[in-house]
Amino acid sequence: MQYYFAPMEGITGYPFRNTFEKYFPGADRYYSPFLVANQTFHFKKKELRDVAPENNGTVNLIPQVMTPQADQFVWAVKVLSELGYQEVNLNLGCPSATVVTRHKGAGMLEDPERLDRFFEEVFEGLEKIEPHEGAEVVSQANGVPGISIKTRIGFSDVKEAMHLTEIFNRYPFCEIIIHPRLREEYYSGEPHRDVFGEMLNKLKTPVVYNGNLCTVEDVKKIRTDFPVLDAVMIGRGALQNPALFRMLRAAEEGNDPQGAALQKNELRPYLDELFENYSREMSGDVQVMFKMKELWAHLRVLFPESGKAMKKLKKAKTRADYESFLNEIC
Numbered sequence: 001m002q003y004y005f006a007p008m009e010g011i012t013g014y015p016f017r018n019t020f021e022k023y024f025p026g027a028d029r030y031y032s033p034f035l036v037a038n039q040t041f042h043f044k045k046k047e048l049r050d051v052a053p054e055n056n057g058t059v060n061l062i063p064q065v066m067t068p069q070a071d072q073f074v075w076a077v078k079v080l081s082e083l084g085y086q087e088v089n090l091n092l093g094c095p096s097a098t099v100v101t102r103h104k105g106a107g108m109l110e111d112p113e114r115l116d117r118f119f120e121e122v123f124e125g126l127e128k129i130e131p132h133e134g135a136e137v138v139s140q141a142n143g144v145p146g147i148s149i150k151t152r153i154g155f156s157d158v159k160e161a162m163h164l165t166e167i168f169n170r171y172p173f174c175e176i177i178i179h180p181r182l183r184e185e186y187y188s189g190e191p192h193r194d195v196f197g198e199m200l201n202k203l204k205t206p207v208v209y210n211g212n213l214c215t216v217e218d219v220k221k222i223r224t225d226f227p228v229l230d231a232v233m234i235g236r237g238a239l240q241n242p243a244l245f246r247m248l249r250a251a252e253e254g255n256d257p258q259g260a261a262l263q264k265n266e267l268r269p270y271l272d273e274l275f276e277n278y279s280r281e282m283s284g285d286v287q288v289m290f291k292m293k294e295l296w297a298h299l300r301v302l303f304p305e306s307g308k309a310m311k312k313l314k315k316a317k318t319r320a321d322y323e324s325f326l327n328e329i330c
């Protein structure tokens, strides 16, 4: 079984990925938060820093791109291929209103015929790009990176899933990651596992499940329900319990996963180094604390009894306030 760390914009940038990988290795790959390709045909400096190989050490990274325009996507694949990437992922899942109204992310699922044309143009365009010199194993016949997608099951109705499946089956994706919710469901409620199963049965491409896998038991259940799965993607579960991948590996080796559970003394060095790594990328403790607070919105589930300390975190304005909170909690 392969375990993928889900992309989470605002959280899983390279300072986070490197720190996580150092303290809690176990994910087979990480996906970058989406890079925006647009009519400027330039990525932002911050986006380029995020995928620069020298900033990604030992992390096995798959870059993700968001754009509704085929020529922009093909351009992005070329740039990323030149950086040495052998797979590029397309975002078909972001539900945010500003994204969707521009027909990007999950907005691309709203008009399946337009999506079909987008893919047709993408694969035609990819045939024309020159393979990057020195490219090794690749999924496209002509030596350019393989294309994977990360998608929802539809925009506003689960009935859309089968039509999308037919469209996906027309193209040579190397992998399809499915988060079985509709755009309108954002990230809450139960994922539609029945619809996921129907898509899995019909899709010709290897499929990865993503959504609400937070414990070893959750992963066991999905594997029992869908034994053909070779990989699952985990996001919030790994933020909440950084030892989750390690516990999954222990279970796979036939050991008690509790033996690999998070130790109390492991959290502080991880969080301290993360703070330092963010400090190098951002200017000022206030910005860094904002990042740490975002992470704590997930980590706090580890501390159900600590309402008072969490209030302290919320109020923290200086690094000293934040340190004082940390001293109390771990």
Ligand SMILES: Cc1cc2nc3c(=O)[nH]c(=O)nc-3n(C[C@H](O)[C@H](O)[C@H](O)COP(=O)(O)O)c2cc1C
Residues within 6 Å of the ligand: 006, 007, 008, 009, 010, 011, 032, 033, 034, 064, 091, 093, 094, 150, 179, 187, 210, 211, 212, 213, 233, 234, 235, 236, 237
């Ligand atoms: C804060 C946040 C940011 C996210 N950013 C991205 C992103 O950049 N690209 C993407 O494909 N999905 C993004 N997602 C979705 C996650 O990758 C994942 O699909 C979602 O959290 C469900 O999986 P989980 O239940 O394991 O967390 C984001 C989710 C959250 C909560």
